[in-house]
């Protein structure tokens with residue numbers, strides 16, 4: 001390794017540390033499913049990176065809930081991406097996989113996983129000892145390559161209204177996972193205004209999973225504003241577990 005240190009330093013300084021964690025799909029899925037019910041929903045991911053989580057309906061989920069009588073398991077979906085998540089809730093996380101009508105990702109710097117080099121870099125950013133995450137990422141990249149996902153480069157707040165205006169009628173879920181904590185306050189304020197406005201035209205769910213200052217785990221919040229949103233769950237940052245916050 002040391003004899004290739006110069007190459008490694010050159011590569012690492014030329015590239016950005018920008019990940020895409022597919023385990024977060026297991027956190028999103030129950031909330032998207034509860035919102036969608038039996039209707040196909042348009043999905044917009046703000047800070048989507050490579051857009052892998054926009055394929056969340058094509059992954060296989062195993063939610064496990066340990067209890068006094070053993071482990072309850074809920075299996076949902078099918079496919080090569082194997083999601084295992086501890087669901088710390090009373091009932092099952094969801095009854096069915098939601099139907100997705102369209103998939104759009106907005107990111108300041110979209111990652112193109114059809115490019116072998118960019119996909120390899122994404123893989124390189126997974127910590128070496130996290131073999132399961134790496135396998136899951138590879139499988140998700142394969143799924144994503146076969147799907148129609150629109151990726152748009154730019155700022156989420158600046159582009160959201162235009163993206164929404166281009167979608168056919170139907171309910172819309174806008175989510176962001178471990179992304180907007182990077183954005184300045186003006187972006188949060190502008191997004192709140194845009195989402196409040198488009199919520200007057202169609203049924204909208206805004207679902208944020210973000211780190212919050214002073215909290216050890218990410219918070220999942222719902223509502224037109226993340227900052228003033230209702231706490232729906234706390235979750236492990238890589239989606240290892242979700243603890244729903246019942247009202």
Ligand SMILES: C[S@@+](CC[C@H](N)C(=O)[O-])C[C@H]1O[C@@H](n2cnc3c(N)ncnc32)[C@H](O)[C@@H]1O
Pocket residue numbers: 018019020021022024046047048049106107108109154155156157176177178179180182183187
């Ligand atoms: C830590 S990565 C998380 C990516 C993905 N959401 C996930 O959960 O794996 C944060 C992403 O947010 C994007 N991002 C940050 N601020 C943004 C903004 N204002 N508009 C669009 N994308 C943004 C970054 O470019 C990066 O891809």
